[in-house]
Amino acid sequence: MEQVPILKIGQTLFVSIQIDLLDDSVIRLQEDLADELAATGAHGVIIDITAVEIVDSFIGRMLSTIGSISRLFDAETVIVGMRPAVAITLTELGLSLSGVRTALNAEKGLEILNGKS
């Protein structure tokens, strides 16, 4: 199982998903992020999905769950870099990614997190 690295930059945890996601890798990422939030006290999580070709209902649900877990650690989650084809497909599938915010790119995601006092 491949592991998705988590980088801490200031008060933000930064995750860039560059692999074809296995279900197990997503669950592992969820656990790693919770550990990292507890250890660092970071206030924001940015998940970059620029390289992700599909988000199906399982991956979508896991992203929402990461948002809910982060909130328990007083951190906000922003998903950035969603491909247009992925956005269209997610909407048709009926997924709304509740519990997370989205932004066009990492820079705009950081602006959202830094606007949080």
Add this chain to the structure above:
Amino acid sequence: MDELPIRSGDDVVRVRQQVRGAAAENGLSLVDQTKLVTAASELARNTLVHGGGGSARVEVVKSPNGRTGIKLHFTDEGPGIADIGLALTDGWSSGTGLGLGLSGARRLVDEFELNSKPGTGTSVTIVKWSR
């Protein structure tokens, strides 16, 4: 064409990659490729999780009016589905999911056929046509 086993999470990823390759080679638009691969991912996971494993077949098909399509066939010999109408309802789930797998997959493709009986397994055939 290819018969792909679905016995593990790695196999689900392999099915996605094969479907993506076939869809791209046969002229489906990027959005249609993404929809088909997403539907394939949902159905492959169903085969693995609910069907206890099975297989997928990827075929290139031609319509009478000359359009090219990708046909995918998923089969398992699992417990089967007792109430197909209910299983295709948005929000209905037999497990811990959102219940969007089957109903969502159906919305993402042009043709969708599901055959299942309790005790004899489940087969799902879908087609996405190029535009």
